[in-house]
Amino acid sequence: NAGVTQTPKFRVLKTGQSMTLLCAQDMNHEYMYWYRQDPGMGLRLIHYSVGEGTTAKGEVPDGYNVSRLKKQNFLLGLESAAPSQTSVYFCASTDRPYSNQPQHFGDGTRLSIL
Amino acid sequence: RKEVEQDPGPFNVPEGATVAFNCTYSNSASQSFFWYRQDCRKEPKLLMSVYSSGNEDGRFTAQLNRASQYISLLIRDSKLSDSATYLCVVATGFQKLVFGTGTRLLVSP
Numbered sequence: 001n002a003g004v005t006q007t008p009k010f011r012v013l014k015t016g017q018s019m020t021l022l023c024a025q026d027m028n029h030e031y032m033y034w035y036r037q038d039p040g041m042g043l044r045l046i047h048y049s050v051g052e053g054t055t056a057k058g059e060v061p062d063g064y065n066v067s068r069l070k071k072q073n074f075l076l077g078l079e080s081a082a083p084s085q086t087s088v089y090f091c092a093s094t095d096r097p098y099s100n101q102p103q104h105f106g107d108g109t110r111l112s113i114l
Numbered sequence: 115r116k117e118v119e120q121d122p123g124p125f126n127v128p129e130g131a132t133v134a135f136n137c138t139y140s141n142s143a144s145q146s147f148f149w150y151r152q153d154c155r156k157e158p159k160l161l162m163s164v165y166s167s168g169n170e171d172g173r174f175t176a177q178l179n180r181a182s183q184y185i186s187l188l189i190r191d192s193k194l195s196d197s198a199t200y201l202c203v204v205a206t207g208f209q210k211l212v213f214g215t216g217t218r219l220l221v222s223p
Binding site: 107 | 118122146151156158159160163164200208209210211212213214215216
């Protein structure tokens with residue numbers, strides 16, 4: 001019952017460093033999403049993918065890139081980390097767009113940029 | 115104006131109390147509506163979907179008013195385990211979720 005798995009769980013970076021967050025789902029879901037959550041704010045959509053090989057921008061895409069080379073994986077990249085990117089990042093997936101089916105969330109990646 | 119607005123609380127209630135949360139959304143093109151629950155910055159978990167006809171799941175009742183763009187959640191007979199942050203969520207095209215900032219509930223003995 002893995003569901004949605006995010007790696008790493010925690011990371012501390014220095015300003016300017018790069019890293020990639022991995023999201024993997026074993027439910028054969030078509031749609032995958034990356035959100036960030038900051039204190040006092042709701043989760044905000046960074047990028048999303050509606051299928052293998054496709055990506056699209058969400059509400060707050062600047063400073064991030066994504067790739068969906070395999071259906072089960074959705075990668076979020078920070079090319080040059082900035083302190084403003086300190087946040088909790090959640091990945092989610094669903095197989096039922098345009099419906100009331102829920103998104104399944106990973107348990108988050110806590111990222112600090114010094 | 116935020117796309118989904120909620121009273122942040124906290125709502126402090128005793129066990130057994132009934133508590134109601136409200137939420138408004140601004141995008142009339144919103145397609146689906148949900149209440150999620152989040153514990154201590156863990157991942158959000160679906161509590162229930164919300165339908166115009168109203169729906170109930172045990173002690174929880176949700177209601178949607180599309181004309182007023184208003185969503186509500188009623189919790190009856192509150193339990194200590196209900197203490198959490200309740201997120202009002204609407205979905206637009208491609209099931210992109212827009213989250214409210216959440217309403218914090220604290221249930222005390």
